[in-house]
Amino acid sequence: MTFDYQIAVIGGGSGGLTVAAGAASFGAKVALIERKTELGGDCLHYGCMPSKALIQAAKEVKEASQYAEWTEEDYSRLFKSAMERVANALQDVQEHDSKERFINLGIDIYEAEGTFLDEHTLQVGGQTITAKRFVIATGSSPAIPPIDGLDKVNYLTNETIFSLNQKPSSMVVIGGGVIGVELAQAMSRLGVGVTVIEGNEQILSKEDKEIASISQRLLSEELNVLTNAKVERVEKHGEQVQIHYMKDDARNSIAADTILVAAGRKANIGDLGLDKAGIVTEKGSIQVDATLKTNKKHIYAVGDCNGSMPFTHVAGMEGKIAVSNAVLGLSRKASYEKIPWVVYSNPEIYHLGLTEEEAREKYGEDLLTFKTKLADNDRFMAERKKEGLVKVLTTDRGKIVGAHAIGEGAGEWMQEVGTVQALNKKFQSISNVVHPYPAKNNVVSQTADLYWREKLFGSKWNDLIRWYVKKIR
Numbered sequence: 001m002t003f004d005y006q007i008a009v010i011g012g013g014s015g016g017l018t019v020a021a022g023a024a025s026f027g028a029k030v031a032l033i034e035r036k037t038e039l040g041g042d043c044l045h046y047g048c049m050p051s052k053a054l055i056q057a058a059k060e061v062k063e064a065s066q067y068a069e070w071t072e073e074d075y076s077r078l079f080k081s082a083m084e085r086v087a088n089a090l091q092d093v094q095e096h097d098s099k100e101r102f103i104n105l106g107i108d109i110y111e112a113e114g115t116f117l118d119e120h121t122l123q124v125g126g127q128t129i130t131a132k133r134f135v136i137a138t139g140s141s142p143a144i145p146p147i148d149g150l151d152k153v154n155y156l157t158n159e160t161i162f163s164l165n166q167k168p169s170s171m172v173v174i175g176g177g178v179i180g181v182e183l184a185q186a187m188s189r190l191g192v193g194v195t196v197i198e199g200n201e202q203i204l205s206k207e208d209k210e211i212a213s214i215s216q217r218l219l220s221e222e223l224n225v226l227t228n229a230k231v232e233r234v235e236k237h238g239e240q241v242q243i244h245y246m247k248d249d250a251r252n253s254i255a256a257d258t259i260l261v262a263a264g265r266k267a268n269i270g271d272l273g274l275d276k277a278g279i280v281t282e283k284g285s286i287q288v289d290a291t292l293k294t295n296k297k298h299i300y301a302v303g304d305c306n307g308s309m310p311f312t313h314v315a316g317m318e319g320k321i322a323v324s325n326a327v328l329g330l331s332r333k334a335s336y337e338k339i340p341w342v343v344y345s346n347p348e349i350y351h352l353g354l355t356e357e358e359a360r361e362k363y364g365e366d367l368l369t370f371k372t373k374l375a376d377n378d379r380f381m382a383e384r385k386k387e388g389l390v391k392v393l394t395t396d397r398g399k400i401v402g403a404h405a406i407g408e409g410a411g412e413w414m415q416e417v418g419t420v421q422a423l424n425k426k427f428q429s430i431s432n433v434v435h436p437y438p439a440k441n442n443v444v445s446q447t448a449d450l451y452w453r454e455k456l457f458g459s460k461w462n463d464l465i466r467w468y469v470k471k472i473r
Helices: 012-026 041-045 048-064 074-099 099-104 178-189 208-218 312-327 356-366 379-381 415-422 427-432 442-458 460-471
Strands: 005-010 028-034 108-110 114-118 121-124 127-136 141-142 170-174 192-199 225-228 229-237 241-246 250-258 260-261 263-266 300-301 338-343 348-353 368-373 389-394 400-407
Touching: 005 012, 005 312, 012 028, 012 041, 012 127, 012 312, 048 074, 048 178, 108 400, 121 338, 127 312, 170 178, 170 241, 170 250, 178 192, 178 208, 178 260, 178 338, 192 229, 192 250, 208 348, 208 356, 208 389, 208 400, 241 260, 263 368, 348 415, 356 389, 356 400, 368 442, 379 442, 389 442, 400 415, 415 427, 427 442
Parallel strands: 005 028, 005 127, 028 108, 127 300, 170 192, 170 260, 192 225
Antiparallel strands: 114 121, 121 127, 141 263, 229 241, 241 250, 338 348, 348 400, 368 389, 389 400
């Protein structure tokens, strides 16, 4: 059977673009199907890029506020300026994912919804195309919880918040995960009165509990955080929205100008016609094996739609694996043990591998935990950024099984630990690396030095060394 394309990629986000560009570079005939008018996916338009531009603008406002008294008029002006900055940043980055770049690679781009008619045929707008192999990379979108009355009020998500051109006076954020925390803090720093409502006992429930606890304490100094709380219903209340919630078995309510819903993500697979292609799903995501194949061996799924890890860099990694497997016929497997992520709050949070709770359960008494407070590091003391912690978890022999930190710029200086782990080196090897003083990553080498203190000076070997020094040297 002949096909129109060797590879058809559904979705023009990070994972899909990686696959399309890689496949075309290997000489495959490629179709790229994207329902939106621009390429780049959620990360570019609604996620990583606009949020980081907003976070940086808000951080600068926060720092400047230490030396000036901002009025409400000032905050309104700064808010508008921050939103303009977000728009300009998106315009700059969009050039990297321009359609012309992919057309020049020989890729045919279809601006339409893609729906399977069978396992080799796709309905794309008003036409059909066939492909020998498919890669689904349709990403995810905000999950909207079933809250009574929510559909009757105007609310924001990460897809709409960056379109605000006037500063709201107050905002309730439903959800204290990564998106909720990052945007809540940014909005607060731009002069919005923010309340975060989180159902779990702590915000950032996927983070190490000690790290999340520090983050919650610091965040609570800037805005209102309600945990163990659940929104039950919302209703229009004049020009505001009244949010009714349950906390500690007591009913309460709060009024705000607007609501930001940040209650998780859902895979964008509802309109794909997966049943017609015979593709199996599980818990709302496409089921894939370690090689990223679905139950149909010629169809792959990468990124948020497969339910693995909802991060752009993970989608990119999976895209590279899917290219080599789909185009070259390899059987490379995706591994997630060495993939870090960062919560871009201020201070930042770095996460790699197991949390201390998870590692304790898996390794028991063989687990070693090494911690350094930023208050014990000269650079952080000098910059008056002393709030924070480094925590590295290893086996008895120094294999890194988890690494976590909260601190100014943690996403940058903690990656040294991730690099060592990726190279299959032991944590203690960082002690042999000379770090320029007083660089921030000195706090990582300080923590690595603790391994030797634990293994050498806290063991029977210390007595032997002391005897040797005293008697022989």
